[in-house]
Amino acid sequence: MKRATVRIAALLLVTWSWPATVLAEQYRSEVREVPNTPAQKPVDPQVLLKQTTDPYGRALLLRDMAATAAAKKDYKQAAQLLEQAIATKALAGPAEAAMRQDLASLYMASGNTKQMLPQLEAQVKTGKAAPETYIALGAAYLEQKRYADAAPLLEKGVRAVPNADLSWKRALLAAYLGSGRDKDALPLLEEAVKRDPSRREEWIQLAAVSVKAGNKERAQAVMEVASRLGFLRDAQDRLRLVTLTGQIGAPFEAASLLTGWIDGGQLADDAPNRRLLATLWVAAREKKRALAAIDAALAKGGSNDLLQQKAQLHMEREEYVQAAATLEKLASGNGRNGPLLMTLGLARYQQADIDGALSAFRAAQEFTPSKKLAADWIKYLESGRARDEALAAAADLQRRQPDDDVALSDRLTSGETLTVTAPLPAATSADVVMGSARPSGALTPIGAERGGNADGSIPAWTGGLSAPAGTAKGQRLKDAFAADKPLFTITAGNAAQYAGKLSDGHRRLLETRPGYAMPVYTSRRSVAYPQAIYDATQANIGKARLIGSDSLSGARLGVPFPKPDSGVQVMWNHRVRYRGDSMQAQTAQAAVQKSGSATWLKQTELVYYRYGNIADPVDIGQKNILLYYLTWFGKSASRKDFLALVHETADTTRGARNVWALPLDIGRMFRIPPVGYDQPFPGSEGLQFVDMVDMYNGAFDRYVWKLIGKREMLVPYNNYRIGDGRYRYEQLIKPGYLNPEATRYEMHRVWVVEATERGGKSHSFGKRVFYVDEDSWNVVLVENYQRDDRTLWRFQEGHLLALYDARYANCLPVVTYDFKDGRYFINRLTAQEPPPQYDLPGLKDGDFAPDAVKTRYGQR
Structure with missing residues (x-):
């Protein structure tokens, strides 16, 4: 702080001048005119001082000598001379007060705070001190670490001078x-690094204060710029940047950076850093790299928790041989327990090692928590059927190709290195670092554009649709726009005229399926949500974040990202959109052959939403759950052939989706590995995969999600007539497509998200394009392309309804068209089913425990 004090005092003395009014009062009697005389040789002030005996004259001479010394920056000598002048006691009060103020500045410059305090405190008590005096006294208190006393003095000094010097603000x-007072320090730190980016300690302080304020995004950006400026010189600072990058939802970037620093020697290749690296790769869902990091950490000092994590990763990658070897190592030591043995049994079963699996399950029976589940597995394995099923599964695993390594990101390590002698580049300017907010524009409460489009085909949003007169909650929905007539109809003959407003999927249907047509109606922005959803959505701005693509944090109840910056944020808005507090519905589905013949199945769904629950929204930071989902299928509404229970989580790094299956013909509930990706959906005859349910409900780790932007498109919307009962199912199902007479298409704005298969990952679809309605965050169209030649293979069409009775929107029904063989699959048909029930009373988390589900629903 002494150096800061010297800088402040030096600034004061550069402009040191005596108050003119004081001098006039003191010396007005001595003003006189003298005749011009020839120039004389200057007299040495020291000699003149010796010759002057009058106290008043000595004081004046000492003052002039002090000014000369100060101009030469000899502050110590100047202070001594002013002390002598004051000691003469020959000056009038105002003149002495002004001299004492300048003496205080000189003390400050010379570092003699002990001597300066009495004079400065006396001047401040008068209430007429100059700004420089407040700054000087505040700086003196700083040297004594009297921070609370210094702050108000420094505030007065800074506020009294427009565009106060940066050194004053640094003292404050x-x-x-x-x-x-970190909150008050934050804007001063921001100003300091903008005006002078050369001081490393202020960048580090700004990052630390931003973390304390809860703004990790800002802290990470600050540390990133500090890194490019060359200011991250020790391991602690580098690890802080790595950790912050992971915490703001970029674990892949963080892990890539940490890998580079370990490989380059900037960070130690030790067990803690390898553990951190493994954690980041797991969060990034790069399990292969996570396993390599765990192996490196184990080589530097093993532990059971690392072995357990390794075994879990091998299980998730379906590497059952390696998983079993790791679990056997754990089981041979002190880590033996019921869950471990159960997992070991599953790993052996997946290798078709039935005897080994039985051995593990029998050992697991010794532990009370696993006893019952282990007994069920033993009974199943001894049934004789398990061996054939396990052999078939093992053979299928062997045919799978290994995944490739994914290239590391170099975003944080490559590119231009910044210098402090030039303005910061636009991409990392101080304004960006400080988190300048993007203008919101005129948006609806959940983030859609409120206004209409240029040609009027999309109207302004005015609040959405209210329930029509004569309707009540729980009744079958009526067509809210029954009087509307088609504006025009798009067919194969005129499709070229509207090509710019059509998806590739619709253009392909018009080209390949004779008779397919799209009746276009006046656009109605009918979607509305409860006020609680609007309020929660606004509260999520700046708080919701992604810690990895499949880990949501900081959000509550509403839309997490009403102003999305990435494709995966848009998809999370779809995943957690409000759909009532709870819902039970029965629907019909059909796999329709090219000829028009159909295989029908009934589905019943019971959903208890925990994130999107207005009455009791869960804090996902405390309880890692989004919803509980129970469903069963049967050939009739009264029959159950297969039942599944799902616990959907918000953060997969804390726990992945939990799934249980209950085949009614076996009568036992099995916990199974999380299903998803391209596993067939029951009853779809392979036309729909599990992650195509609800248009998309899968993990995000197998694709790179790119936010393309927005488009104005014709999409299925407000199709009440499909489900209002006027059409029987056999009237809706036509060979090749859904009956166009029952459909309705409107012009709306949609977000466009492109998902491309990540290197090293595998899915039946190599690319997918999602079209997401801006008013509801529902995915309404999906184009799914083959992974080999990127040919459009399957096209999902969700017919969006504003459910005015429950105040949310959903796609009812959903049609999946297959362009390879002419078939299609339709589900969520409701015309001949009872109306859904909403907000069921008395539901609680315990109702969705596996045992409770088996007891209540486990009968045909």
Whole structure:
């Protein structure tokens, strides 16, 4: 702080001048005119001082000598001369007060705070001190670490002078930081790094204060710029940047950076850093790299928790041989327990090692928590059927190709290195670092554009649709726009005229399926949500974040990202959109052959939403759950052939989706590995995969999600007539497509998200394009392309309804068209089913425990 004090005092003395009014009062009797005389040789002030005996004259001479010394920056000598002048006691009160103020500045410059305090405190008590005096006294208190006393003095000095010098503000900054006033320090730190980016300590302080304020995004950006400026010189600072990058939802970038620093020697290749690296790769869902990091950490000092994590990763990658070897190592030591043995049994079963699996399950029976589940597995394995099923599964695993390594990101390590002698580049300017907010524009409460489009085909949003007169909650929905007539109909003959407003999927249907047509109606922005959803959505702005693509944090109840910056944020808005507090519905589905013949199945769904629950929204930071989902299928509404229970989580790094299956013909509930990706959906005859349910409900780790932007498109919307009962199912199902007479298409704005298969990952679809309605965050169209030649293979069409009775929107029904063989699959048909029930009373988390589900629903 002494160096700061010297800088402040030096600034004061550069402009040191005596108050003119004081001098006039003191010496007005001595003003006189003298005749011009020839120039004389200057007299040495020291000699003149010796010759002057009058106290008043000595005081004046000492004052002039002090001014000369100060101009030469000899502050110590100047202070001594002013002390002598004051000691003459020959000056009038105002003149002495002004001299004492300048003496205080000189003390400050010379570092003699002990001597300066009495004079400065006396001047401040008068209430007429100059701004420089407040700054000087505040700086003196800083040297004594009296931060709370220094802050108000420094505030007065800074506020009294427009565009106060940066050194003054840095003194105030030190007072704020010393007294724990981080909130007040933040804007001063921001200004300091903008005006002078050369001081490493202020970048580090700004990052630390931003973390304390809960703004990790800002802290990470600050540390990233500091890294490019060459200011991250020790391991602690580098690890802080790595950790912050992971915490703001970029674990892949963080892991890539950490890998580079370990390989380059900037960070130690030790067990803690390898553990951190493994954690980041797991969060990034790069399990292969995570396993390599765990192996490196184990080589530097093993532990059971690392072995358990390794075994879990091998299980998730379906590497059952390696998983079993790791679990056997754990089971041979002190880590033996019921869950471990159960997992070992599953790993052996997946290798078709039935005897080994039985051995593990029998050992697991010794532990009370696993006893019952282990007994069920033993009974199943001894049934004789398990061996054939396990052999078939093992053979299928062997045919799978290994995944490739994914290239590391170099975003944080490559590119231009910044210097402090030039303005920061636009991409990392100080304004960006400080988190300048993007203008919101005129948006609806959940983030859609409120206004209409240029040609009027999309109207302004005015609040959405209210329930029509004569309707009540729980009744079958009526057509809210029954009087509307088609504006025009798009057919194969005129499709070229509207090509710019059509998806590739619709253009392909018009080209390949004779008779397919799209009746276009006036656009109605009918979607509305409860006020609680609007309020929660606004509260999520700046708080919701992704910690990896499949890990949501900081959000509550509403839309997490009403102003999305990435494709995966848009998809999370779809995943957690409000659909009532709870819902039970029965629907019909059919796999329709090219000829028009159909295989029918009934599905019943019971959903208890925990994130999107207005009455009791869960804190996902405390309880890692989004919803509980129970469903069963049967050939009739009264029959159950297969039942599944799902616990959907918000953060997969804390726990993946939990799934249980209950085949009614076996009568036992099995916990199975999380299903998803391209596993067939029951009853779809392979036309729909599990992750195509609800248009998309899968993990995000197998694709790179790119936000393309927005488009104005014709999409299925407000199709009440499909489900209002006027059409029987056999009237809706036509060979090749859904009956166009029952459909309705409107012009709406949609977000466009492109998902391309990540290197090293595998899915039946190599690319997918999602079209997401801006008013509801529902995915309404999906184009799914083959992974080999990127040919459009399957096209999903969700007919969006504003459910005015429950105040949310959903796609009812959903049609999946297959362009390879002419078939299609339709589900969520409701015309001949009872109306859904909403907000069921008395539901609780315990109702969705596996045992409770088996007891209540486990009968045909």
